[in-house]
Amino acid sequence: MIDVLDTVERWRREGQRVAVATVVGVEKSAPRDPGAMLAVNERGDVAGSVSGGCVESAVYEEGQDAIATGRPRLVTYGISDADAISVGLTCGGTIHVFVERLDW
Amino acid sequence: MIFERLAAALRAETPVALVTRIDGAQSGAKLLVFEDEVLGDLGTPGLNVAAAGEARALLAVGETAMRTFGEDGEPVGVEVRLFIAAYAPKPAMYVFGAIDFSRAMARIGKYLGYHVTVIDARPIFATKQRIPDADDVVVAWPDEFLSQAPVDYRTALIVLTHDVKFDIPLLQVALRTDAGYIGAMGSRRTHANRIDALRSAGVSEADLGRVSAPIGLDIGARTPEETAISIAAEIVALRERRRGGRLSDGTLPVHNDRSVVSTS
Numbered sequence: 279m280i281d282v283l284d285t286v287e288r289w290r291r292e293g294q295r296v297a298v299a300t301v302v303g304v305e306k307s308a309p310r311d312p313g314a315m316l317a318v319n320e321r322g323d324v325a326g327s328v329s330g331g332c333v334e335s336a337v338y339e340e341g342q343d344a345i346a347t348g349r350p351r352l353v354t355y356g357i358s359d360a361d362a363i364s365v366g367l368t369c370g371g372t373i374h375v376f377v378e379r380l381d382w
Numbered sequence: 383m384i385f386e387r388l389a390a391a392l393r394a395e396t397p398v399a400l401v402t403r404i405d406g407a408q409s410g411a412k413l414l415v416f417e418d419e420v421l422g423d424l425g426t427p428g429l430n431v432a433a434a435g436e437a438r439a440l441l442a443v444g445e446t447a448m449r450t451f452g453e454d455g456e457p458v459g460v461e462v463r464l465f466i467a468a469y470a471p472k473p474a475m476y477v478f479g480a481i482d483f484s485r486a487m488a489r490i491g492k493y494l495g496y497h498v499t500v501i502d503a504r505p506i507f508a509t510k511q512r513i514p515d516a517d518d519v520v521v522a523w524p525d526e527f528l529s530q531a532p533v534d535y536r537t538a539l540i541v542l543t544h545d546v547k548f549d550i551p552l553l554q555v556a557l558r559t560d561a562g563y564i565g566a567m568g569s570r571r572t573h574a575n576r577i578d579a580l581r582s583a584g585v586s587e588a589d590l591g592r593v594s595a596p597i598g599l600d601i602g603a604r605t606p607e608e609t610a611i612s613i614a615a616e617i618v619a620l621r622e623r624r625r626g627g628r629l630s631d632g633t634l635p636v637h638n639d640r641s642v643v644s645t646s
Contacts, residue, residue, distance in 0.1 A: 279400075279467065280392055287389060302404055302465040303448050313446040313467045350410035376404045376465060382384045382412050382422075 282317045285325040286380065294319040296380040297341035301328050301373055305356065308371035317380075320345050328375050329355070340377040350378035384414050384422055391416070397470040399437035404448075404465050413437070424464070428455035433464055440468040442536060442621065443495035472497040473536035477516070478524040478552060479543035480507040483567065486610035487540055488516040494614055496538065501527045503548070525551035533559040538617050540597070541566040550579045557589040563617045565597035599626040 282298070289296050301314040309330035316326040316334060318341035328337055333355045340353055356372025384400075391398035401413040403424055413422040413430055415437035424430050432455030440447055446467045452459020475491040477484045480502035491498040492515050499518040502508035508521045520527060524543060533539075539561045543549055549566060553576065556564045566576065573595040580590060598612030599619065619626045629636060 279388070279469070283389055283392060286385075290385075300402075300465065300467070302402075311446070312448070312465070352404050352409070376402065378402075378410045380385060382410075 279313070279315055282315050282326040285323075286317050289317075289319045289323070290380075294321055294323075295345050296320075297344040297377060298380050299328055299337045299341055299375050299377040302352070302376045303374035305372040308373050310373075316341070318342060318345070329373060333373070333375075337375055337377065340375075344377050344379045348379050348381070350376065352376050384412050387414055387421060392469055395471070397441045397468075399441050399466055399468040399470075401433045401437055402465045402467075404463050406462065415441070417441075424462075426454045429453065429462060431455055432457065433466070436464075437466050437468065440466055441470045442473070444468060444470045444472045445495070470536075473534075473538070474499065474532065475538040475540065476501060476528065476531060477540045477542060478502070478528075478548070479541070479567075480504070480509075480513055480519065481542055483542050483606045483609055485513050485515070486606035487542065487613060488513050490610045490614045491515075491538070491540075492517070494617070499531075502543075524548050525555045528552060528555045528559070533561050535560050535562045537561040538563040539565070540613060544568040544572060546575065546579065549576055550583065553580060553593060554583060554585065557585060557592060563594065563620055564592055565594040565613060565616065567597045568595060570596060594620070 286296055296317055296319050299316045301310050301312050303312060310328055314328050316328045316337055318324050318338055324338060327334060340351060344350060352374060354372060354374050388398060388400055397417060399415040401415060403409055403411040408425045411424045413420060413424050413433050415434045420434050424433055429451060432451050436449050449464050449466060450460045451462045453461045473496050475496035475498045477487050477498060477500045480500055484500050488498045488500055498516045499520060500513045500516040501520045501522055501524055503523050505521045508519050510519050513519050539556050541549060541552060544567045553566060577590055594616060598609060599615045601612045603609040603612040615626060
């Protein structure tokens with residue numbers, strides 16, 4: 279949160295709607311620890327990371343959908359997951375990411 | 383509102399935890415937990431109480447984690463998954479005196495989640511080689527070091543110097559801080575002498591009572607490792623307002639209700 283705080287506050291001042299994606303669980307080795315956060319706004323800007331680049335584009339899409347629908351979701355990326363092949367979690371672990379619109 | 387309060391706390395480096403329900407119909411529900419205040423709602427009063435307690439426990443050790451509870455906060459339940467992001471720097475443990483006991487103390491301090499600093503005025507003893515588990519080993523006069531060091535209610539001060547010339551000025555400085563734990567090694571006789579000296583120096587009876595001495599829980603510890611365990615257990619017990627002793631001899635719940643007991 280601390281690394282995206284300034285950016286998220288600026289976006290909110292600009293009237294941008296924002297979604298945040300937070301790593302809430304990791305299995306085996308993962309590049310970022312629980313608590314790591316990526317933020318997106320409706321204009322398409324991105325701040326922070328949840329995996330060091332492996333799944334950010336997929337998380338970005340989830341974030342845009344969360345902004346549009348207001349619907350939070352828990353998504354998992356990992357070796358055993360079919361999504362992982364397409365999004366490519368190169369590090370080999372599994373990460374659970376919670377994505378929500380920042381309306382709190 | 384929650385975000386603004388969280389942002390302000392992060393800026394001020396105030397310990398705070400953000401709890402989020404991450405599945406189910408109330409997914410996204412939030413609770414913001416401070417040491418002395420709670421904002422938000424996770425769905426049921428029991429869940430709020432349980433989550434606040436767990437969040438404060440995680441804050442005490444500076445850890446972020448997922449936890450499961452029952453719908454009304456039952457500790458054995460698995461219906462509700464909560465993500466608890468605790469924003470707290472590691473608590474500090476200052477170990478004064480670079481002796482064999484300090485090596486064991488530094489090790490268990492790290493294990494408990496402290497940032498451990500060992501302080502000794504003697505350069506020959508205060509070395510990282512002798513105390514490999516310490517985060518920092520500092521050559522300094524103990525009282526001078528402590529008067530400059532950051533201390534808060536989570537800080538543990540472990541006085542192992544047991545030498546009056548170090549102990550008395552050091553304890554005087556220690557008792558002016560908010561440290562949650564102040565322990566001093568030495569026999570009952572040594573401590574009686576320390577008490578006399580501190581009283582003569584104008585330290586109040588209430589402040590004298592803050593010093594845990596002889597240090598540690600009464601487990602018959604002999605070796606440095608056993609002594610470190612006895613001290614570590616006393617630190618946890620004081621934080622939780624427990625007396626120590628065997629759970630099998632007691633009748634209290636095994637864990638405190640964290641909604642009513644602060645982690646300080």
